[in-house]
Amino acid sequence: MAKSSESMISSILRIMIIFTIAVIFLLIAFFIILRFTIKGEVVEVPNVIGKSFVDATQILNKSDLATPKIEGEKYSGEIPKGYVVDQRPSPGSKVKKGRQIKVFLSKGAEAGIVPRVIGKTISEAQIDLNTRGLEIGLIVRIHSDDFPQEGTIIAHTPPPNAAVQKGTRVNLLVSLGPYYRQLTMPDISGMKLDKAVEFLKSRGFKLGTVSKQFSNEVYEADVILEQDPQPGTRVRSATIVNVIVSSSN
Secondary structure, three states: OHHHHHHHHHHHHHHHHHHHHHHHHHHHHHHHHHHHHHHOOEEEOOOOOOOEHHHHHHHHHHOOOOOOEEEEEEOOOOOOOOEEEEEEOOOOOEEEOOOOOEEEEEOOOOEEEOOOOOOOOHHHHHHHHHOOOOEEEEEEEEOOOOOOOOOOEEEEEOOOOOEEEOOOEEEEEEEOOOOOOEEEOOOOOOOEHHHHHHHHHHOOOEEEEEEEEOOOOOOOOOEEEEEEOOOOOEEEOOOEEEEEEEOOO
16 A cells, blocks of 8 residues: 555656646747747848938838838938938848838038138148148139239139038139240340330340449440340240349449
């Protein structure tokens, strides 16, 4: 009788142990199934950067993701205004189906103000423009009497103080110096130096070097003895004329 009771108790314990193990496995299976049921199917986030909002929506919807939310705007010199410049989560991320992706739209390139570079050299203008995020564009060179110094900027487009996008190219109009005309070099020999200077200037020439030389024939000082270029020579306007004048000794 005692053996029969012990056998019964042993059987009951085995049944209880088996039942407990079965319950544990069922609970584990239940939580695993519940987890995947709650989590849902996972999909990969497509790349919609550089797309319009409409195209981005279509691409995301095809991947079983919700219509994106516009989170804000950012400046971009590469992506046109109104197109997606950034997204969260990033492309390639794993998310649940139906997840809403946040996108940022481009505001275009950041605005800048064109500085005034008229009267400056190209190298000076380049520094001014680059510090403002602008670049030198087309350079056109012409003669100008108003800007006689060759290499000086006469005008530019866009004009000074214009509001433009950063990265804009500024086109320059650069002086080649004054307009040159073909002239005949006048004879200034025998003139006093001060009169010769005024005469040359009135004819569109410039005085260059002045050298002194003793003359047995001219006793008065500062009289033009020789000139270069020679009288009668065809030269351009603004040509520099070098002279030799008589000395007082």
